[in-house]
Amino acid sequence: MSITETASSTTSTPGAPVIGHWIDGALRASASGRTAPVYNPATGVVQAEVALADQAEIDAAISSALAGFKVWSGYSIAKRQAVMFSFRELLNARKGELAAIITAEHGKVLSDAAGEIARGQEVVELATGFPHLIKGAFSENASTGIDVYSIKQPLGVVGIISPFNFPAMVPMWFFPIAIAAGNAVVLKPSEKDPSAALWLAELWKEAGLPDGVFTVLQGDKQAVDGLLTSPDVQSISFVGSTPIAQYIYETASKHGKRVQALGGAKNHMLVLPDADLDLAADMAINAGYGAAGERCMAISVVLAVEPVAEELIGKITERIAKLKIGNGAGVDAGDGTLSEPDMGPLITDVHRDKVSSYVDIAEADGATVVVDGRGFAVDGHEAGFFFGPTLLDRVPTTSRAYTDEIFGPVLSIVRVASYDEGLDLINSGRFGNGTAIFTNDGGAARRFQNEVEVGMIGINVPIPVPVAYHSFGGWKQSLFGDAKAYGVHGFDFFTREKAVTSRWLDPATHGGINLGFPQN
Numbered sequence: 001m002s003i004t005e006t007a008s009s010t011t012s013t014p015g016a017p018v019i020g021h022w023i024d025g026a027l028r029a030s031a032s033g034r035t036a037p038v039y040n041p042a043t044g045v046v047q048a049e050v051a052l053a054d055q056a057e058i059d060a061a062i063s064s065a066l067a068g069f070k071v072w073s074g075y076s077i078a079k080r081q082a083v084m085f086s087f088r089e090l091l092n093a094r095k096g097e098l099a100a101i102i103t104a105e106h107g108k109v110l111s112d113a114a115g116e117i118a119r120g121q122e123v124v125e126l127a128t129g130f131p132h133l134i135k136g137a138f139s140e141n142a143s144t145g146i147d148v149y150s151i152k153q154p155l156g157v158v159g160i161i162s163p164f165n166f167p168a169m170v171p172m173w174f175f176p177i178a179i180a181a182g183n184a185v186v187l188k189p190s191e192k193d194p195s196a197a198l199w200l201a202e203l204w205k206e207a208g209l210p211d212g213v214f215t216v217l218q219g220d221k222q223a224v225d226g227l228l229t230s231p232d233v234q235s236i237s238f239v240g241s242t243p244i245a246q247y248i249y250e251t252a253s254k255h256g257k258r259v260q261a262l263g264g265a266k267n268h269m270l271v272l273p274d275a276d277l278d279l280a281a282d283m284a285i286n287a288g289y290g291a292a293g294e295r296c297m298a299i300s301v302v303l304a305v306e307p308v309a310e311e312l313i314g315k316i317t318e319r320i321a322k323l324k325i326g327n328g329a330g331v332d333a334g335d336g337t338l339s340e341p342d343m344g345p346l347i348t349d350v351h352r353d354k355v356s357s358y359v360d361i362a363e364a365d366g367a368t369v370v371v372d373g374r375g376f377a378v379d380g381h382e383a384g385f386f387f388g389p390t391l392l393d394r395v396p397t398t399s400r401a402y403t404d405e406i407f408g409p410v411l412s413i414v415r416v417a418s419y420d421e422g423l424d425l426i427n428s429g430r431f432g433n434g435t436a437i438f439t440n441d442g443g444a445a446r447r448f449q450n451e452v453e454v455g456m457i458g459i460n461v462p463i464p465v466p467v468a469y470h471s472f473g474g475w476k477q478s479l480f481g482d483a484k485a486y487g488v489h490g491f492d493f494f495t496r497e498k499a500v501t502s503r504w505l506d507p508a509t510h511g512g513i514n515l516g517f518p519q520n
């Protein structure tokens with residue numbers, strides 16, 4: 001399978017291939033004349049340009065999806081399920097191709113790209129069992145001779161707007177369930193890594209999905225606004241930064257849509273004095289520096305309950321020294337195999353510089369820079385967007401380095417005197433996505449799960465992303481709306497219920513004329 005691109009000399013990178021849309025079951029070159037660069041973050045080279053849709057392309061995408069919906073929603077459950085299983089099989093057989101695409105545009109290491117696909121596959125597998133989850137309910141003889149039943153129907157055309165950091169997994173949090181339930185999807189991927197969505201679109205076609213049921217609309221704010229305001233789009237599922245999530249929630253709601261909008265995060269890990277500090281140090285490294293910290297469930301703050309801070313910092317520092325940073329695609333080990341680094345680059349040079357500026361801010365505000373990743377370079381990849389793993393200690397909680405989401409490989413230690421002080425810090429934050437407690441005290445862990453104001457909690461688990469049959473979503477400014485991603489929430493979001501009250505008259509149950517309100 002190849003994601004065909006058209007070469008163009010009209011973009012800001014002359015001769016660069018242009019990544020287009022997927023409309024009506026086929027690649028569609030853009031005519032908008034607007035594009036954005038797509039980098040290989042490991043080399044810093046612009047490898048393609050991506051089309052940015054104009055209004056005509058937005059309209060074409062939505063009207064194709066409307067036509068696709070008419071066809072797909074008329075398919076029997078058995079036929080829909082056959083397509084879902086076929087997609088699942090194809091994805092499983094060919095996921096290596098998708099991982100390579102993710103790594104080339106995002107920069108994360110190949111095994112991590114494979115990991116995000118695996119988490120998306122879980123949702124695909126959940127969605128193959130959709131008949132059970134959308135089958136409604138039936139109450140016989142609710143009143144004499146009267147049956148009441150509920151049926152769940154698809155919404156129609158649904159919009160998904162996704163962030164750069166999980167170009168396959170985040171769309172897969174939504175589209176398997178949306179499609180299984182009978183909807184048609186218009187996906188607007190991040191313009192920073194747009195190719196995974198096209199690969200998935202080709203796979204759906206191969207699986208037998210009718211044209212128009214899965215559409216990829218490449219673009220920026222214009223494409224997003226087109227989806228938010230179109231009367232033909234029934235719902236919006238968004239994942240991205242908090243200010244944009246809030247904008248999406250408000251704008252789409254104003255236009256009468258169902259919205260789920262997942263925002264940013266600042267996830268804390270509370271380490272109690274009785275914790276296994278080797279485990280805590282390993283987990284802080286994995287959750288702080290995995291995917292170069294570009295995960296919404298990354299741990300960015302370690303709250304060390306004294307007296308553990310010194311020892312924990314020592315263990316984390318030892319481990320940082322052993323991390324390998326490089327091209328996520330791996331380098332030839334010289335024996336025909338690829339050796340993979342632990343951590344790849346950041347998504348762009350602009351983002352790397354922003355991450356770096358937060359380390360400057362922390363230092364200026366009085367934090368100690370224990371390990372400094374600023375100015376980090378990888379031999380042979382000097383133009384890549386690398387930033388070294390960074391460890392800050394005694395970060396003041398008034399510093400923007402503490403209050404803002406940095407979204408890079410920067411781990412901040414905040415020393416606290418007690419469990420209560422740590423809990424208060426977590427609960428006073430504006431985000432509430434994920435958190436973790438490390439302890440061997442079951443009572444403390446149980447108290448934490450009860451008292452902490454966060455949507456997803458790990459107990460000796462640092463990145464508690466729920467499995468597909470539970471639901472994913474934070475609290476406070478990490479989720480706008482009341483619908484989480486996937487699980488039962490996902491099926492509720494992508495269906496609407498009808499309740500039918502039915503009576504088939506026979507002489508024995510004929511009630512005669514009665515103008516009063518119906519009672520039992």
Ligand code: NAD
Pocket residue numbers: 161162163164165166170188189190191219220221224225239240241242244245262263264265295296405407433474478
């Ligand atoms: P982003 O908010 O910049 O972009 C997300 C999407 O919104 C993209 O498709 C982008 O094209 C679009 N967009 C950007 N600016 C817009 C605007 N002004 N108007 C309309 N649309 C706009 O986010 P990002 O940088 O791609 O992703 C990183 C962010 O996503 C982080 O904050 C991270 O925490 C968050 N995230 C959250 C979760 C979660 O589950 N809560 C998961 C993954 C990522």
